[in-house]
Amino acid sequence: MIDLDFIAALIGATLRISTPILLAGLGETIVERAGVLNLGIEGTMLLSAFTGFVAAQLSGSLYVGLLAAVVTGVLLSLLMGLLSVSLGLNQHVAGLGITLLASGLALFAFRLLYGGASTPPSLDDSFQQIPILTGTPLEPIFSQYGLTYLALLLVPIVAWMIRRTAFGLRLRAVGENPEAADMAGINVYRTRYVALILGGALMGLGGAFLSLAQLGAFSHGIVNGRGWVAIAIVIFGNWQPMKVLAGALLFGGLQALQLRLQAEGLDLPYEALLALPYILTIVALAIAGRNASYPAALLKPYRREG
Amino acid sequence: MSVMQPVVMMQGIVKRFGALVASDHVDLDILPNEIHALLGENGAGKTTLMKILYGLYQPDEGHIVIGGQPARLASPAAAIAHGIGFVSQHFSLVPTLTVAENIVLGYEGGALLDRAAMIASVTDTEQRYGFRVDPNALVRNLSVGQQQRVEILKALYRDCRVLILDEPTAVLTPQDAESLFETLRDLQQKHLSVIIITHKLEEVMAISQRVTVLRQGRVVGRVNTAETSPPQLANLMVGRNTVIVTRNLDHQISPEVALTVDGLRASDRRGVAALRGVTFHVHAGEVVGIAGVAGNGQSELVRILNGMQVPEGGSVVVSGKPVTLGDPRALSRARVGRIPEDRLKGVVGDLNVTHNLTLERIDDYTRAGHLDHKSMRETAERLIHEYQIKAKPYDLARTLSGGNMQKIILARTLSQRPVVVIAAQPTRGLDVGATEYVHQKLLEQKERGAGVLLISEDLDEIMILSDRILVIYEGAIVGEFSAANATVEAIGLLMAGSTARQQTVEALS
Numbered sequence: 001m002i003d004l005d006f007i008a009a010l011i012g013a014t015l016r017i018s019t020p021i022l023l024a025g026l027g028e029t030i031v032e033r034a035g036v037l038n039l040g041i042e043g044t045m046l047l048s049a050f051t052g053f054v055a056a057q058l059s060g061s062l063y064v065g066l067l068a069a070v071v072t073g074v075l076l077s078l079l080m081g082l083l084s085v086s087l088g089l090n091q092h093v094a095g096l097g098i099t100l101l102a103s104g105l106a107l108f109a110f111r112l113l114y115g116g117a118s119t120p121p122s123l124d125d126s127f128q129q130i131p132i133l134t135g136t137p138l139e140p141i142f143s144q145y146g147l148t149y150l151a152l153l154l155v156p157i158v159a160w161m162i163r164r165t166a167f168g169l170r171l172r173a174v175g176e177n178p179e180a181a182d183m184a185g186i187n188v189y190r191t192r193y194v195a196l197i198l199g200g201a202l203m204g205l206g207g208a209f210l211s212l213a214q215l216g217a218f219s220h221g222i223v224n225g226r227g228w229v230a231i232a233i234v235i236f237g238n239w240q241p242m243k244v245l246a247g248a249l250l251f252g253g254l255q256a257l258q259l260r261l262q263a264e265g266l267d268l269p270y271e272a273l274l275a276l277p278y279i280l281t282i283v284a285l286a287i288a289g290r291n292a293s294y295p296a297a298l299l300k301p302y303r304r305e306g
Numbered sequence: 307m308s309v310m311q312p313v314v315m316m317q318g319i320v321k322r323f324g325a326l327v328a329s330d331h332v333d334l335d336i337l338p339n340e341i342h343a344l345l346g347e348n349g350a351g352k353t354t355l356m357k358i359l360y361g362l363y364q365p366d367e368g369h370i371v372i373g374g375q376p377a378r379l380a381s382p383a384a385a386i387a388h389g390i391g392f393v394s395q396h397f398s399l400v401p402t403l404t405v406a407e408n409i410v411l412g413y414e415g416g417a418l419l420d421r422a423a424m425i426a427s428v429t430d431t432e433q434r435y436g437f438r439v440d441p442n443a444l445v446r447n448l449s450v451g452q453q454q455r456v457e458i459l460k461a462l463y464r465d466c467r468v469l470i471l472d473e474p475t476a477v478l479t480p481q482d483a484e485s486l487f488e489t490l491r492d493l494q495q496k497h498l499s500v501i502i503i504t505h506k507l508e509e510v511m512a513i514s515q516r517v518t519v520l521r522q523g524r525v526v527g528r529v530n531t532a533e534t535s536p537p538q539l540a541n542l543m544v545g546r547n548t549v550i551v552t553r554n555l556d557h558q559i560s561p562e563v564a565l566t567v568d569g570l571r572a573s574d575r576r577g578v579a580a581l582r583g584v585t586f587h588v589h590a591g592e593v594v595g596i597a598g599v600a601g602n603g604q605s606e607l608v609r610i611l612n613g614m615q616v617p618e619g620g621s622v623v624v625s626g627k628p629v630t631l632g633d634p635r636a637l638s639r640a641r642v643g644r645i646p647e648d649r650l651k652g653v654v655g656d657l658n659v660t661h662n663l664t665l666e667r668i669d670d671y672t673r674a675g676h677l678d679h680k681s682m683r684e685t686a687e688r689l690i691h692e693y694q695i696k697a698k699p700y701d702l703a704r705t706l707s708g709g710n711m712q713k714i715i716l717a718r719t720l721s722q723r724p725v726v727v728i729a730a731q732p733t734r735g736l737d738v739g740a741t742e743y744v745h746q747k748l749l750e751q752k753e754r755g756a757g758v759l760l761i762s763e764d765l766d767e768i769m770i771l772s773d774r775i776l777v778i779y780e781g782a783i784v785g786e787f788s789a790a791n792a793t794v795e796a797i798g799l800l801m802a803g804s805t806a807r808q809q810t811v812e813a814l815s
């Protein structure tokens with residue numbers, strides 16, 4: 001049962017399943033490095049998946065769908081910025097509020113457009129996998145959606161941006177000590193807004209991956225907690241993109257394995273298998289999270305007194 | 307001097323915070339190449355005025371002229387562009403970044419970080435002004451004195467022409483303060499103007515050419531330092547002659563030991579050893595002062611003696627009986643009166659004055675499970691009168707001034723006639739009047755026969771009140787002086803630790 005084909009297929013599935021979590025996790029990493037916890041991530045992914053799907057269906061272009069999903073992510077993040085940066089509200093409350101609002105909007109609009117359809121609407125023509133290394137045993141690994149290649153490419157780019165660009169330095173300063181950044185002449189609010197916009201765009205891509213590529217369809221439960229998992233892997237990854245990738249692959253790998261085991265008809269209740277990746281994520285988080293060094297200003301709205 | 311055009315002119319500056327007028331039509335002019343002292347008590351409006359000049363606050367009235375041109379300073383970025391640099395009292399550095407990253411922050415010179423170029427330009431700035439700090443070191447690993455140097459470098463890197471320092475010596479040993487002053491004189495030679503905010507008269511006399519004295523947001527005097535004297539400045543600053551409390555030298559210290567601390571060991575919140583076997587004792591009727599630069603284990607010692615931290619080893623004995631540590635109630639039973647480091651943690655802001663005064667002995671005011679408001683109120687009225695607290699029994703504690711909050715803590719603690727008083731930074735942030743009051747009350751406790759342990763970063767306070775002075779450095783007591791043979795220089799050397807002292811000398815050379 002365990003041979004090269006099995007392993008190659010498993011790795012291929014791992015990459016596919018990791019993609020939306022990785023995209024959203026990279027987005028959340030950027031936002032949190034600036035000192036903002038965006039709990040709107042789950043709802044942002046759902047509404048983006050929806051708007052991307054609708055835009056693609058109406059326009060007939062998947063790229064228009066992609067753009068719509070990114071714009072949705074950015075707009076919701078601007079709302080997050082208005083609430084938590086400009087108005088200085090509690091970030092937990094603002095983020096959860098956005099998740100509730102975006103989820104509600106997605107489901108409401110879904111009802112309006114598609115009524116109570118018994119089967120989820122799907123695209124006639126969704127994103128297809130782009131195989132490279134065809135004909136070799138590695139083909140199942142390197143037969144991925146374009147967005148998966150993009151997500152993997154973004155990991156070193158985001159890491160480089162944080163470590164090696166002036167914006168990254170300001171991002172880190174604002175997330176660690178916004179007062180010091182302000183005193184150094186940096187616009188704290190603008191930096192946080194830019195981080196939110198970049199993060200929102202990535203969260204939107206994560207949602208779009210689900211409805212435009214992986215499933216090619218939209219349903220209520222399409223995101224199914226992936227946003228929350230992304231938050232967990234950011235902590236697991238200690239706010240470093242390379243380690244966030246490791247966390248996404250860990251979760252994706254467990255999920256892929258669990259699906260395989262279900263297909264193999266293992267003598268275990270399938271609910272236990274479904275729960276497996278989440279349980280192990282909690283265990284991994286409990287171990288890795290103990291040494292987590294949070295951005296010191298995370299959750300703290302910045303206000304210049306006076 | 308009179309023909310020189312000021313580099314900075316602030317004219318008619320008004321800044322209000324609600325009903326409080328923090329700056330009341332303040333005029334200030336800073337000449338080229340001068341070191342100008344801004345003197346005043348806490349709350350006189352010195353920092354507010356400088357935060358306006360640095361673009362952190364917007365004035366309600368008045369205007370600012372820099373280099374002959376009117377300037378609108380909407381943000382620190384605008385102030386930096388006008389050549390203003392500001393070293394705040396609590397340093398504005400990002401501890402997780404390197405020295406070089408902190409210095410170039412916001413002025414990186416391009417979208418990409420070129421580490422080599424960054425370090426080269428930082429090193430260049432260091433050489434131009436004769437500083438030596440490792441550009442690759444992480445700021446969190448630097449001493450306080452080094453961090454201050456990074457702050458000054460940061461301002462110089464931004465080409466500041468006017469450097470503002472807010473209470474720069476508060477965190478330094480006397481020797482480090484002296485070397486800072488040498489640096490400032492050096493900068494003056496290089497054609498910078500320096501504004502130094504302080505409430506210490508000796509510093510004004512030692513470093514400045516001119517002094518502006520502020521009181522309650524208003525300028526009450528501006529003099530050439532050479533033409534003034536400390537008593538004249540003190541008069542201007544507080545608006546009356548100061549009475550400095552004096553110890554009764556005839557007072558007899560009892561041979562009886564009130565407090566024994568033996569071999570205390572503890573770690574700080576990060577798990578780093580903070581106390582490495584601290585041993586000392588306090589006699590009944592004696593004030594023992596613990597001097598030291600902030601962060602040498604004082605906070606941990608205070609937390610243990612307040613019952614808020616369990617040490618890893620060692621014991622505390624009060625009147626001959628060991629005390630269970632980590633239990634504030636056990637300390638209360640042993641009659642240890644605590645005046646905590648942060649008075650905001652000592653009073654409950656959202657409770658009224660009566661409740662705050664009776665909180666510690668709330669069981670005594672409970673009849674069959676409910677509170678006896680009448681006797682609480684009687685106690686409160688008595689203590690308010692006795693301790694001259696400017697408040698009504700039902701005012702919320704958070705509406706009071708710092709001095710009155712501290713009086714609540716004193717009243718609550720001292721009215722129980724403790725055998726040991728632990729006073730941690732008892733006058734930090736208080737004005738001169740309230741400080742005198744606290745000092746007087748502590749001396750009363752000693753006269754009554756209590757053992758008083760005074761932990762303070764204010765060396766003057768320690769010198770004034772203590773019968774015996776201990777010096778704490780890196781979690782150990784490194785020296786002991788009797789009041790008679792203590793000198794600021796000798797204590798200062800020990801506060802810096804002999805090895806640390808050498809490093810400082812190297813850093814300056």
